[in-house]
Each structure stands twice: as C-alpha cells, then as structure tokens.
Amino acid sequence: MILANARLPDGGLVDVEIAGGLIVATHMPGKAPPAGDRLDLDGMLLLPAFVDGHLHLDKTHWSAPRLPHVEGRSVRERIAAERVQRHRVALPIEARASALVRTLIVNGSTRARSHVDIDNDVGLDNLEAVIAVREAFRDWIDIQLVAFPQSGVTTEAGAPDLLAAALMAGADLIGGLDPAGFDGDAGGQLDIVFGLAEAFGKGIDIHLHDFGEGGAAELRDIAERTIAAGLQGRVAVSHAFALGTIAPSLFEETADRLARAGVAIMTSCPPSAPVPPVSALRARGVIVFAGSDNIRDCWSPFGDGDMLNRAAIIAERHQLSTDRELRDAFALATSEADKALGDPRRGLRVGAVADLVAVEAASVADAVVDRPPRALVLRGGRVAAERGVPSAALASVPVPGAQSREAETELQMRAIEQALRAELGPRAAK
Ligand SMILES: [Zn+2]
Numbered sequence: 001m002i003l004a005n006a007r008l009p010d011g012g013l014v015d016v017e018i019a020g021g022l023i024v025a026t027h028m029p030g031k032a033p034p035a036g037d038r039l040d041l042d043g044m045l046l047l048p049a050f051v052d053g054h055l056h057l058d059k060t061h062w063s064a065p066r067l068p069h070v071e072g073r074s075v076r077e078r079i080a081a082e083r084v085q086r087h088r089v090a091l092p093i094e095a096r097a098s099a100l101v102r103t104l105i106v107n108g109s110t111r112a113r114s115h116v117d118i119d120n121d122v123g124l125d126n127l128e129a130v131i132a133v134r135e136a137f138r139d140w141i142d143i144q145l146v147a148f149p150q151s152g153v154t155t156e157a158g159a160p161d162l163l164a165a166a167l168m169a170g171a172d173l174i175g176g177l178d179p180a181g182f183d184g185d186a187g188g189q190l191d192i193v194f195g196l197a198e199a200f201g202k203g204i205d206i207h208l209h210d211f212g213e214g215g216a217a218e219l220r221d222i223a224e225r226t227i228a229a230g231l232q233g234r235v236a237v238s239h240a241f242a243l244g245t246i247a248p249s250l251f252e253e254t255a256d257r258l259a260r261a262g263v264a265i266m267t268s269c270p271p272s273a274p275v276p277p278v279s280a281l282r283a284r285g286v287i288v289f290a291g292s293d294n295i296r297d298c299w300s301p302f303g304d305g306d307m308l309n310r311a312a313i314i315a316e317r318h319q320l321s322t323d324r325e326l327r328d329a330f331a332l333a334t335s336e337a338d339k340a341l342g343d344p345r346r347g348l349r350v351g352a353v354a355d356l357v358a359v360e361a362a363s364v365a366d367a368v369v370d371r372p373p374r375a376l377v378l379r380g381g382r383v384a385a386e387r388g389v390p391s392a393a394l395a396s397v398p399v400p401g402a403q404s405r406e407a408e409t410e411l412q413m414r415a416i417e418q419a420l421r422a423e424l425g426p427r428a429a430k
Contacts, residue, residue, distance in 0.1 A: 001037040001381055003356070005029050006046040009327075009348070009364045013043065018354040021380035025350060041358050044375055045367060047330075048348045049110040049355035050307035051337035054205075054238050054266045054291025055100075057114040057133065057143075058126035061296050062305075063099035064091040069301045073272075075182060075209055079150060082298035083121060093129035098399040100295060100305055101137050105394060106385040107306040108357040108374045113144040113205065113291070113341060115175055115238075118166045119151035120158060131170045132400035140379050140394055144341060146205045148175035154188040160196070167200045176206035179218055186218055194225050203234035203342075205266070208242070211274070215242025216254045223261035232262035236340055238291070240265050243281065244274035251277075252284065259285035264340035267332070268293035269314045270300075278318050278332070279325070289337035290314055307333040308359075308371050315368055326365035354381035 003016040015032035017025040025032075059082070061067060067088060070081035089096070104112060116127045127145065134143040147166035153159050153176065163174060174196045179189035197204050204226075210218055219242060226235045237258075243251060243265070258265065264287040269275050281288050290310050295303030308330075314320070315329035338346045346352050358376040361367040377385040384394050 001039070002032045002035040003046065003358075003378075004032070004038055004040045005043055006041045006358070007043050007362075008046060011363070016046065016354075016356075018378075018381040021354055021382075023348075023350050023352050023354050023356075039376070041376070044358045045361045045363070046348065047108075047357045047359065047364070047367065048334050048346060048352075049357050049377065049379070050108045050333045051289070051341065052104055052109045052112040052292050052305065052307055052310075053236075053289040053333075053337040053340060054268060054293050055112060055114050055305070056116070056148075056294055056297060056299075057097040057100060057112075057130050058093050058116045058122075059086070059294065059297040059299065060096050060100050060303075061089050062096050062103065064089050064096055066296070066301065067298075070298070075178060078299050082150075085298040086122075092401065093126060094133055094400045095402070097130055097133040098136065098397075101133060101141060101143075102390055102394065102397075103305045105137075105140050105377060105379070106374065106388055106390055107304075107308070108377050109305070109307050110140065110355040110377070110379050110384070111142045111338070111341065111346070113146060113173075115146040115148035115205070115207070116166075116171065117150040118147045118159070118162050118171075118175075119149065119156055120162070121151065123162065124166055124169055127166050127169055127171060129400070136397050136400050139382075140384055140397070142343075144172045145170065146173040146175040147171035148207070149177055152177060152183050152189075153179075153192050154183045154185045160192050163192075163196055164200070167196060167202055171202075173197075173203040173205050174200070176204070176208075178208060178210050179206075180214055181210040186221065190218075190221060190225060194229050194231075197231060197234075198229050203236075204231065205236040205238055208237050208240050209273070211241055211245045213242075213246060213250065215240070216246050216250055219243070219254050219263075220257050223257040223263050226261040226263055234342070235261070236264040236266055236289075238266040238293075239268070239273070240276045241273045243276035251280070255281055255284040255286055262287075264289060266291050266340070267314065268310070269317045271317070275317065278314065279320070279328070282328070287336055287339050288332055289340040290332035291337075306371070308367060308374075311368050312371055323363065323365035326368045330364050330368050355379055 001018040014026040179186040294300040
C-alpha cells in the first residue's frame, strides 16, 4: 500500500510505503513502486496514531443515556456515588466499552491503558467484561488493563486476593489508590502493590490524588521501591497532584527521584485539581504522558475520548503556546505515552507499525490548535476509519455478549408470553 503525498511534521511531502502492517519505506512523491492499494493524501498532515494513556472502560456510560451527576467532590464521596450509580446504567459494560473503544479509534487512538475496578462489589466481573472487549477489538487497538483497587487495598477486606486473581485473569498491571489518603496506610498498600507486581512480573500504575508534602513523600517512596524491585520504566503514577502543590526545592528533589527510577507521570489535566507542571517535569527527565481519565461516568459528565483534544486541553492549562511547546503537548499523547506504556515499535518512522492518522493541517502545532477531524485512521496499514466513520471492518466487530444477551432476552420474552397465556387463558374462557 502507498500513502501518496503525505505531509510529514517537518513539512516535507513523501509517499509512504506500507507492507505487512509496517511502514517499510518513504519515497519522493511519485517515486514509490507500484502498489495494489494507493491512497492519495493530497498534502494532508500524517501523524502517528495517538495513545490514550489512562481511561476507565468499565466505568464509562458512553452510548447509554446520560445519568444525572451526583454531587460530591472528594474521592470518598465519588466512590460512594458510584457504588449506587453503577447499577443504574442502562447498558452492560461490554456495550458501553465497545462503543467507547470504537470512538477512540475513530478519533485516532490505536493504543490505550484502561484501569478496571476490582473490589468486593464487582469482583472480577468488570475485568472479564473489558477483557472480552479487548479481545473483540484486538485487531484495531492495543489495550493494557490495570487491576484498579477502587475501594482501597488494605481497607477493603480480601482486596489483595482479588487483585492477585485479576492479574491471573489477564490484567497487565497492578494499580493502587492514594495509599495514605485513602487507605491511611501508605506502607501497607505499597507493600501489597509492589509485592504483587514482583510476584506476577507486572508493571504498576497508581492513582495518586494526595496533595502536598505527604503526596510528594509517597512519590519518593514509590521511586525508591521501583528501584529496589528492579521495575524501572514499568511504573507510572497517575495524576500526582502533589507535584503541583509543593515548594520548588521539594519539587526538584521529587522529580529527580522519579526520573532516576524511570517512574512516569500521567496527567489528564482536570480543571478541578492542581496538576503536575508538565514542562518542569520533562526538563528534569521525567516521562509525562496523557490520558482522558473519566469519560462520561459517575466521576465526570464530560470527556470525549479524543487525544488531540486532550493535548490541546493540556497545552492551554500549562500555557504551552509556541510551536515547540504545542509539539511537546502532542508528544504526551503519542511518543511519550508509548515510552510510558512500553513497546517502541510505534511512531512515524520506517520500521514502525503503520498506525497512522491523517488530518487537514499544515503542522503538528496547527493540528493541536485546530483539532481538525480525522480524515483517515490506519491501524497496521488497514483503514480503521475515514472522516469520522468507522470502516466496514471495524463497524462489524461484534459487541461481546450481545448475541447471547439477545438470545437470553428472547427466551425471557417467550417465558413471559407463556406465563401470560397460562394466566389469561382460563380467565379469557370464563
Ligand atoms: Zn483514573
């Protein structure tokens, strides 16, 4: 396949040759060898496909009717709201997660990391549903799953065993939640999380909302434990709001320890919190990557699964305004996220997988500012979406469990009909 007249981020025009799902060569326009498939981009900007480094596929209400948001700002209040609300969502997880995955792909993401709730309320049910969705869409998107202890680790009876079961069932990483702020036992939670990571050979991605010097101390503890466990490059902390709330000298010390330990920081840049300073962290060698986090769920009524939009939100919040800074914001949703998630065979280069996005823009900076619609999304050289519409192949991926649910509903309807007939028959005869 040839993608003809593609504009590269440096402004040059090339023909991109794709074979076996990989970018195999670039040629001067018109100089590419003949190919069975030829798509003319007519000077459109070619970008590497995006990465959504943090979302919650099991929580989203995407494609279901909107549930009114329940009040409550603290983590504990939101968890309480979710415990009631999660049972009121109209559609099963498989349907909502599948709809969101399709949206991610149409918006240009072919890689994502989803945290999945593991607690006594849901057990492994959410994980099993999301694993089925991951399997269904595996030709179109790579999804990492984090076993996320939404109700705590040391304060939720049996949580360590459930988390271990989740890792055995197919979760790729072990998660955590505010070791001090939620469990009130930073050492206890981190002992269990790192213990599970070592026992199962998995990476770690911890939700850390804890502010101030306490939160910064937890970050330094995580960095130390990462080195001790030999997990450099495989640990991430999501949110890390503490980094946006501490004095400059403590920030520098904490950032340096994170950089040395290869602990990456994920930011979704929520408007409600003091977010970690992206440029200052990167200047000290910390990998920073971006994610949507909550998309229309019990935690937030907002979100759209569009990482170009997320890059713009991050740029605006951090006043990243020059073209170089706008490219940096874009990198959080592409190259930096790929570093954080592992597997370097992605990007806009020969030898990388042909996961690509084409947009009407003159430069990466223009793309971040304008957020143009995605004209073309390729996954391994196959067309996944064009102009906001999934390809026939992507659209035809069946929603896991839908057939069995339809069959189940039909059986139930028949049973109800029979029961009604049995009930009404004799009365009708009277
Ligand atoms: Zn999250």
